[in-house]
Amino acid sequence: MSDLLDKAKEFAEAYLNKMNNEKIQVGDEARKNLSHLDFDLQQEPVDELEVIERMNKYIEPATMKMTSSKFFGFVIGGSYPVSIASNWMSTAWDQNTGLEKTTPATAAVESVSSKWLLKILGLPKDSATAFVTGATVANFTALAAARNHVFKKAGWDVEADGLIGAPDLQIIISEESHPTVYKSLAMLGLGRNRVTKVKTDDQGRMDISSFPEVKENSIVITQAGNINSGACDPISEICDLVKNKNSWVHVDGAFGLWAKASSKHKYLLEGVEKADSWATDAHKWLNVPYDSGLAFVKHKHALKAAMAITASYLPTENAGRNPSDYTPELSRRARGVDIYAVLHHLGTSGVEELVNRCCACAKQFAEGFAAADYKVMNDVVLNQVVVDFGSEELNLKIMDAVQKDSTCWVGQTIWKGITAMRISVSNWQTNSQDVEESLNVILKIAEEIKGK
Ligand SMILES: Cc1ncc(COP(=O)(O)O)c(C=O)c1O
Structure with a gap:
């Protein structure tokens, strides 16, 4: 061994x-x-x-x-060494983290991590937390709770009776919602296409002036951190708009929710705590190993009703917090352990420093491109930068050459109809020297290609 x-x-x-x-x-x-x-x-x-x-x-x-430290594609974090170490240890422990009675240690770790996370992110302290595989499943899990809650208030038990014959449900979503949110809607039987899309502004935020009339029985899906611009929807205003209806506001904050951990950036999400549920990733900006996502739900009973297993052979009686009461899976690894390790290691100031450093690096990229007269398409408010070097052909050639050079790695996107380069700074190691070295390579390649 x-x-x-x-x-x-x-x-x-x-x-x-x-x-x-x-x-x-x-x-x-x-x-x-x-x-x-x-x-x-x-x-x-x-x-x-x-x-x-x-x-x-x-x-x-x-x-x-x-x-x-020079990987800037998609929105991808690395893994803090302490989380790699904790991951190895928890693999050795091999706890099937479904039931508190059988795996008390890892269940306790999740309870503590949940408390720490809610505090760092400024979310209501009694919210329930589900430790899931990633933001896709976090969105799915939170929306399952939303489905339960809204239908229950409308007099329908969706877990028991399904969707056939259920009351009408309005789903309001941004035209720039992440594609995985549609996947969640499809998996929940709510349909990818039965949605009302809200137009977005030049930064990809839902345009509140284009908001449809909110009906009774509705779920509104907002975004904290547009995948291109990093911008956040006006979530507080949206919550105020729906507050007298049988409505649920969900926030997909796969990476953007971490802005709340920074006193410098949390203004972007002022009032986000008024929403009913939030999804984020730990494997992105918190830099723990895959697969690790989080769903937070204000109405614990709705999440438990949507997720709980009640089979007579399972020892749930008098148990504490059963992790499987909050997640789609029964058997799973103890993914809360890695989150616990990183949070304990960093403390609140370390998480804040991580967010601030990544955002400062994104600004440095934007300033470098702007100084070289290239168009930065977004207001760089978080960790995302979208650059247009002049034309689709040029952008594609430059991105191809940057990937071939392979000093750094950048993403490709189509945003506002333009095929452009997207840079996401999400790695725990990335610093201003990494940005400088990467900028030098990208700008040199751009000049060479433009000169041809
Ligand atoms: C806004 C948003 N939502 C959801 C997701 C899906 O996250 P995951 O791939 O961790 O499931 C992403 C991934 O980049 C995202 O940016």
Whole structure:
């Protein structure tokens, strides 16, 4: 056992230590070598050391170096070392974190983490927290609670009776909602298309003047952190608009909700606590390993009604906080452990410093592009920057060359009808030197391509 684990540690350490100086993109040869993983499974067991050595040989080189301090694609965090360590330990503990009675330690860790998170994010302290796989499932989980709550008030038990014959339900959503929100609506039987879309302004925020009349029985899905601009919907105003209706306001804050952890940026989300539920990711800006997302729900009973399992063989009686009462899964890993480790390590000031540093780095990018006379399409209020170098053709060529150079990695988006470069600063290590080095490469490539 110990040789095996020592070897795994050696491989992982070597990987992490070289991370920031590696080419980020997967090279052609490494990609080709993945074919070595595919063979007819032999009949007899193979030595464990041989298994992991082979995995390290072929898998590791073909990994995208997403945890690099110069990876700016999608919205992707790395993993704080303390969360990698806690993740290894919790894998060894292998707790099936469904029931408090059987896994009291990891259930307790989730209770404490929940309390800390609600405080850091400034959300109502009695809200229920679900530790799920990511923001997609966090949105799904919170919207399941919304579905329960609104239908229950309309006199319909959706968990028991389903949706056939249910009262009418209005769903209001931004025209720039993340595609995974539609996926959640589809999975909940609420339909991707049965939605009323609200127009957005030049920053991708819901335009309150275009808001439809809110009917009885409605769910309004807002966004904290537009995937392109980082802008936040006017959530407080929206909550005021719906407050006398049988309505539920949900906030998809996959990364943007973390603005609340910073006294400098929380103005973006003033009044967000008036909403009924919030979704965010820990594997993005909190920089814990995948897969880790969070749903917070003000009305605990609605979440429990939507998620709880009541089977007679399960020891739920007199139990404390059963994690599975809040999540779609019964059996799952103890993902709260990594969140606990990072929060304990950073403290509230560390989380704030992380958010502020990433936002400052995004500003540095924007200033660098602007100084070189390139158009930054968004007001850089958070960690996102969208750049237009002049035309779609130019943008595509520049992005392609930047990825091939592979010093840094940038995202591609279509925003406001323009194919552009999107940069997201979400990694715990990224600092102003990383930005400077990346800017130098991107601007040099842009000049070369423009000069051709
Ligand atoms: C606003 C928003 N919502 C939802 C998601 C989905 O998150 P995940 O991929 O963690 O499920 C993302 C991912 O980038 C996002 O930015």
